[in-house]
Amino acid sequence: MQLRAGARVLRGGRSAARSWRAPACSECLLRGKALDDRIRQSRASYHSTRSRSSAWAAAVSVAGNIVSNAITRATKGDLPTVDPLRIVAKEMKFLTGNIRKLLGSGHPSLDRAAKYYTQSEGKHVRPLIVLLMSRATSLCPKAPQRQEATAKASAGIDNSISPLSILADTNPSSPLSSASLSPLTDASEQDAATASSDIDILPSQRRLAEITELIHTASLLHDDVIDHSISRRGAPSANLEFGNKMAVLAGDFLLGRASVALARLRHAEVIELLATVIANLVEGEFMQLKNTARDEANPVWSEEALSYYLQKTYLKTASLISKSCRAAALLGGADAATVDAAYAYGKNLGLAFQLVDDMLDYTRSEKELGKPAGADLELGLATAPLLFAWKTIPELGALVGRKFEGEGDVERARFLVMQSDGIEQTRALAQDYAQKAIDAITPFPDSDAKDGLIEMAVKTLQRRK
Numbered sequence: 001m002q003l004r005a006g007a008r009v010l011r012g013g014r015s016a017a018r019s020w021r022a023p024a025c026s027e028c029l030l031r032g033k034a035l036d037d038r039i040r041q042s043r044a045s046y047h048s049t050r051s052r053s054s055a056w057a058a059a060v061s062v063a064g065n066i067v068s069n070a071i072t073r074a075t076k077g078d079l080p081t082v083d084p085l086r087i088v089a090k091e092m093k094f095l096t097g098n099i100r101k102l103l104g105s106g107h108p109s110l111d112r113a114a115k116y117y118t119q120s121e122g123k124h125v126r127p128l129i130v131l132l133m134s135r136a137t138s139l140c141p142k143a144p145q146r147q148e149a150t151a152k153a154s155a156g157i158d159n160s161i162s163p164l165s166i167l168a169d170t171n172p173s174s175p176l177s178s179a180s181l182s183p184l185t186d187a188s189e190q191d192a193a194t195a196s197s198d199i200d201i202l203p204s205q206r207r208l209a210e211i212t213e214l215i216h217t218a219s220l221l222h223d224d225v226i227d228h229s230i231s232r233r234g235a236p237s238a239n240l241e242f243g244n245k246m247a248v249l250a251g252d253f254l255l256g257r258a259s260v261a262l263a264r265l266r267h268a269e270v271i272e273l274l275a276t277v278i279a280n281l282v283e284g285e286f287m288q289l290k291n292t293a294r295d296e297a298n299p300v301w302s303e304e305a306l307s308y309y310l311q312k313t314y315l316k317t318a319s320l321i322s323k324s325c326r327a328a329a330l331l332g333g334a335d336a337a338t339v340d341a342a343y344a345y346g347k348n349l350g351l352a353f354q355l356v357d358d359m360l361d362y363t364r365s366e367k368e369l370g371k372p373a374g375a376d377l378e379l380g381l382a383t384a385p386l387l388f389a390w391k392t393i394p395e396l397g398a399l400v401g402r403k404f405e406g407e408g409d410v411e412r413a414r415f416l417v418m419q420s421d422g423i424e425q426t427r428a429l430a431q432d433y434a435q436k437a438i439d440a441i442t443p444f445p446d447s448d449a450k451d452g453l454i455e456m457a458v459k460t461l462q463r464r465k
Contacts, residue, residue, distance in 0.1 A: 084452035104173025127209035135449035138200035221251030284315030318350025344440035389422035
C-alpha cells in the first residue's frame with residue numbers, strides 16, 4: 001500500500017496499454033498528460049517510505065507528512081479537467097426516469113414512498129461508474145465464450161420470463177403495461193432514451209446502472225430507519241415523511257423490483273454478483289453493530305480493529321461498486337483480465353469513497369453534507385479517523401467499548417480525534433486506495449471513459465459532501 005513518486009500508472013502504465021489501441025490523436029495525448037500531471041501533483045506531497053504488511057502500518061507509512069490538501073488542482077494553463085458526467089451524459093439524462101418506470105405500483109402510498117428518493121437530485125455516483133466502466137471496457141479484449149450470454153442479456157431486458165398472469169406484478173409505470181402511455185411513461189420519451197444510447201454501452205449495461213441505483217437507494221431507506229435519520233439530500237428522510245414501517249417496506253419493494261430487473265438480464269454470473277451485494281449490505285450492517293470483532297467492554301487498540309472496520313466498509317459500500325463494475329465488464333463480454341481489473345477498480349474506489357465519507361463526518365457541517373454531521377459518533381460508530389487516533393490515545397478505548405453512550409463521550413471523542421492525526425491518516429489511506437483503483441485500469445486502452453474513471457478517483461478525494 002506504499003505510495004511512491006512516479007508509479008507506473010503515471011509513466012509505464014500508458015505505454016503498457018498502447019499495444020491494445022490505435023494511435024492516439026495529439027489532443028488525446030495532451031488530455032492524458034494533463035490527467036497524469038494532476039495525479040502526480042496529488043501524490044507529490046507524500047514521502048516514500050518502507051512498505052509494511054498491515055493496513056495500519058501502510059496508512060502510517062503513507063501519511064509520513066501531514067498535508068493540507070489531498071489533491072492539488074491542475075495548474076493554470078493545463079487543459080480543463082475531465083467531466084465524467086459529460087462522457088455518459090445521454091445515458092444519465094434518462095436514468096431517473098427509467099428508474100421511476102421500474103418502481104411503479106398500483107398502490108398510491110407505496111408508489112409515493114418507493115419513488116420518494118428519486119425526486120431529489122442525488123449524486124448517482126454508482127450508475128455513473130457503471131456506465132463509464134461499460135464504455136471503457138468496450139475497447140478491451142473480448143472472451144468469445146461470453147458472447148452468447150452477452151447477447152441474451154441485451155435481447156429483452158423488459159420482457160418477463162414467467163407469464164405475467166403468474167407473476168401478478170402490476171406496474172402502471174412499466175413501458176410494457178397497458179398504462180404505458182401515462183404521463184410518467186410517454187412513448188416518445190422511451191424512444192428518445194433508446195435512441196440516445198451509445199453503441200458501446202449495451203441495453204443490459206444501462207439496465208445494470210439502474211439496478212445498481214435501486215439497490216443503493218433501498219439501502220438508504222433502510223439505513224435511515226436504523227440510524228433514526230431526519231434528513232437526506234437536504235430534505236426530510238423517508239422514515240420521517242412516511243414513518244418507519246412504510247420506509248422499510250418501500251426499501252423492500254425496491255429490492256424486489258431490482259431483483260426482477262436483474263433476473264431479466266438472463267446472465268447467471270451477473271445475477272449471482274448483484275444478489276450477493278444485497279446479502280453483503282446486511283452482513284455489513286450486522287458488523288457495524290460492533291466496533292471490534294469481540295465487542296469488548298474496554299478494548300485495547302490493535303490492528304485487528306482497523307481490519308474489522310475495512311471489512312465492514314467493503315461489505316457496506318465497496319461491494320456494490322466493485323461487483324457492479326465487474327458485472328458491467330461481464331455484460332460487455334470482456335476477457336478475464338479485464339473483468340478482474342474492473343472489480344479491483346471498484347473495490348479500491350469504494351473503500352476510498354467511504355474513508356473520505358467518514359472523514360467528512362468530522363470535518364464538514366450539516367449544511368455542507370446535506371445530512372446530519374457528526375452522526376457516526378452519535379450512533380456509536382468508531383470509523384477510520386477515530387481508529388487511527390486510538391493508536392496513540394488509549395483513552396479512546398473505553399469510549400469505544402461503551403459506544404460513546406456516556407455523558408460527554410461524543411464531545412470528548414471528537415475533541416481527541418481532532419487533536420490527533422487521525423484525519424490526515426484517513427486521508428492518506430483513502431489516497432492509497434484511490435491510486436490502487438487507477439493502477440487497476442492502467443492496461444485499459446486510452447479513451448474518454450478511462451479518463452473519466454481516473455477522474456472519479458481524483459474527485460473521490462476532493463469530495464466536500
